[in-house]
Amino acid sequence: MKLLYINKNINLSQPIIAQLNKMGFEVDVLIESLPKPSDRFSVFDRFFNIFSRVILKDKFYFLNKEKKRFQAYAEKKLKKKTYDYALFMRADMYPASLIRKVRKQSRMMVNYQWDGLDMYPGIFDFIPFFDRFFVFDSFDIQKYPQYHFLPLTNFHYNENHVKTDTKFDFFYVGVGLEERIRWTHNLKKFCDENGLKLKAIMTIPDFREEKITDSVSLQHNGISLKENDAYASNAKTVIDYKLKNHNGASFRVFECMAREQKLISNNPNLKDYDFYHPDNIFFTDFEDFTGLGEFLEKPYHKLDQKIVEKYSIGNWLKYALDFGEYEPIDLPLWKSS
Structure with a gap:
């Protein structure tokens, strides 16, 4: 089974990728390291930043440049590839063009939104592209019933923890x-x-x-x-x-x-x-x-x-991907004040 994994949190990616490999997936990691940011002090970039702000009335020159660089990188990385699964963490962090491209190349698309939906409202445009869309806040499920969000908590990943002295x-x-x-x-x-x-x-x-x-x-x-x-x-x-x-x-x-x-x-x-x-x-x-x-x-x-096992990274991934046998993870239902 081929899986495309997309997450900008490089630290957290390590245990997730390791567990996916353990489960038998052939994992293609879109973001293995964060690209070096643009040099904001170069003469070239300083000139075009000022030109964009003053002439084009665009205050996001550097942000747009980074997006274009990432899109070009992604296009090259994903060229002529297909996947059984695509697993996104925080899909709102990526351009719409990437979401559409991955949709065309994947049998099943899954997103886990570990931030409140109203913090990043752009995510609502991407919801129709996903087969399974998870949120970690039950208020979002109750507030937006029309989207049929699925519940999911975070997880623990260190199953072989060794206790040490308390400092x-x-x-x-x-x-x-x-x-x-x-x-x-x-x-x-x-x-x-x-x-x-x-x-x-x-x-x-x-x-x-x-x-x-x-x-x-x-x-x-x-x-x-x-x-x-x-x-x-x-x-x-x-x-x-x-x-x-x-x-x-x-x-x-x-x-x-x-x-x-x-x-x-x-x-x-x-x-x-x-x-x-x-x-x-x-x-x-x-x-x-x-x-x-x-x-x-x-x-x-x-x-x-x-x-404890219910919230392990192994059960978490099986539930998120609807893969094999797993214990479903639910959320408490809170009443909004």
Whole structure:
């Protein structure tokens, strides 16, 4: 079975491709590495950027140039090829011309949208091209019943996890949004007052000054999936920050499940999943940490192995592709406020 895999998240692609190979697929990876961006300081590009903005009233010269480069690359890569499956992650990130081309060359097209649909409304134009279209937020299923979206959570991919010594009480890695930075410093204060250790790594834009410390680091470069796994394995508890437009469970939730590790989060919707247990997940607004100390003292509540296996990358891919035997993955139905 030939499968075309399309995902710009190179880090996350590694375990997915490995699992697809394990399942017997011949995988053609469209994006094996991210292309080098255009040189914004070259005389040629600076001239045409100004020309586009002033004469053509187009503010997206560099963005359009990158799209054209990617399209030319994709056309060459996919020439005269056909596939049994095409698996997209976040199809909204690609031009319509690529979606149409892959549709013509694939027997079945599948997309997993791990962001809220209203965040990237352009995705609605692509929905008719897909045979199976998955969302991780049940509000999207209820809000747009005419599209017949399928439910799907994120997954865990490290099935052979080895526990290591605990070096941190809390660990977080992610994008350094202002709100997250403030919440992290609130937690740092709680840790300082209670003799606990925090390790947080947040990426910030290049124009912002880096501030790197043993506990909270604001840095320009992110870390690899391997580094993330190593840090997380050294932590007693993982931090999960919910975005305003996201109601589904993040990858951190399932990574903690595989490691038998505690989680603190500001996403109260997690209590509606079958994997929730109050000894494993603590809810806070990251302003008031009442009860967190007591939560840390309780041992992790071991989950039923059937639940853990249900959210594994192997079952996840079988369900997404409707391939072989699998346990369907559903979402809680939340009432909109």
